[in-house]
Amino acid sequence: MSGCSQTYHSAIHSPNQVQTLEQPGIQTPYKISNGLTGFLQDEWTFSVSPTTVPKPAKKPVLKPKPSPAPRITQKKKKEPSIPAQQSQQKKLTLPQLRLKYPQFFRLNGSNHESKIALTFDDGPDNKYTPQILDVLQKYHVKATFFVLGIRAQANPSIIRRIVNEGHAIGNHSYDHANPAKMTEAQFEKQFTQTQLILDKLIGYEPKLIRTPYGAIQENQLKWAAKNGLIAVNWDIDSLDWKELSDSQVVANIMEHTHKGAIILQHSAGGDSQDLSGTLKALPIVIEQLKKQGFKLVTVPELLHLPVAK
Numbered sequence: 101m102s103g104c105s106q107t108y109h110s111a112i113h114s115p116n117q118v119q120t121l122e123q124p125g126i127q128t129p130y131k132i133s134n135g136l137t138g139f140l141q142d143e144w145t146f147s148v149s150p151t152t153v154p155k156p157a158k159k160p161v162l163k164p165k166p167s168p169a170p171r172i173t174q175k176k177k178k179e180p181s182i183p184a185q186q187s188q189q190k191k192l193t194l195p196q197l198r199l200k201y202p203q204f205f206r207l208n209g210s211n212h213e214s215k216i217a218l219t220f221d222d223g224p225d226n227k228y229t230p231q232i233l234d235v236l237q238k239y240h241v242k243a244t245f246f247v248l249g250i251r252a253q254a255n256p257s258i259i260r261r262i263v264n265e266g267h268a269i270g271n272h273s274y275d276h277a278n279p280a281k282m283t284e285a286q287f288e289k290q291f292t293q294t295q296l297i298l299d300k301l302i303g304y305e306p307k308l309i310r311t312p313y314g315a316i317q318e319n320q321l322k323w324a325a326k327n328g329l330i331a332v333n334w335d336i337d338s339l340d341w342k343e344l345s346d347s348q349v350v351a352n353i354m355e356h357t358h359k360g361a362i363i364l365q366h367s368a369g370g371d372s373q374d375l376s377g378t379l380k381a382l383p384i385v386i387e388q389l390k391k392q393g394f395k396l397v398t399v400p401e402l403l404h405l406p407v408a409k
């Protein structure tokens with residue numbers, strides 16, 4: 101069992117995956133490309149300082165250039181629904197999936213509303229998650245917790261506390277297995293099993309899922325959509341799982357804030373993982389975001405979606 105530990109992260113990404121995310125011409129709004137490539141690059145190379153991610157010279161612009169896989173996109177460019185069958189000649193990258201299935205794969209909310217969503221992955225544990233809840237409670241801030249089924253089973257009272265205090269819950273798989281290495285059946289089991297666990301604890305199945313590492317393949321996204329689920333990643337990565345200091349976590353977030361942002365942090369980690377930076381950064385981040393006029397909301401509120409499926 102592992103959370104987003106550094107060694108676990110570094111082990112699962114191949115250089116090929118990073119290259120596929122850096123294909124030219126695939127640009128999406130709000131530094132999404134930067135966020136995704138930076139995230140994956142950092143995971144396996146550790147060569148980029150998290151606070152030195154270069155800002156784009158120009159304001160990022162949506163450029164829906166033709167996909168490198170025209171065979172797939174030709175007939176159904178604008179995809180309001182998921183096709184029943186589709187060939188899998190070429191794997192689509194995350195930015196390509198985002199462009200093809202904008203309704204089912206979300207990274208952020210409207211850039212017309214001064215709202216931001218804080219998200220916390222990999223919990224609940226009984227060490228950091230309660231402390232994060234304490235901070236959120238103190239500041240009257242509602243956040244979203246993408247939880248693991250195995251940890252929900254182990255910490256049912258904390259799951260209930262999350263819900264009772266007005267936060268939203270999303271499904272982050274059962275035990276954080278890597279979606280890139282799963283069969284369809286294994287992928288489905290990871291999420292359906294966790295839905296049932298959460299349903300028993302909170303009385304409903306969450307509408308939102310977040311795959312481990314934000315990694316998702318087209319068939320997996322289609323399965324989620326067919327089952328009434330929305331996949332939600334992020335467009336600001338605190339990189340807190342690297343056991344960064346509070347000031348580094350604050351910088352990674354505050355240097356990239358914008359309307360509609362979804363911020364990734366963690367409320368639990370591996371057994372020896374130190375998330376004290378996350379915890380210390382949280383009051384500072386909340387105060388600064390509020391000072392900048394942002395309202396902190398749950399992901400369902402940000403995306404105007406129900407919490408339950």
Ligand SMILES: [Zn+2]
Binds near residue numbers: 221
């Ligand atoms: Zn995770």
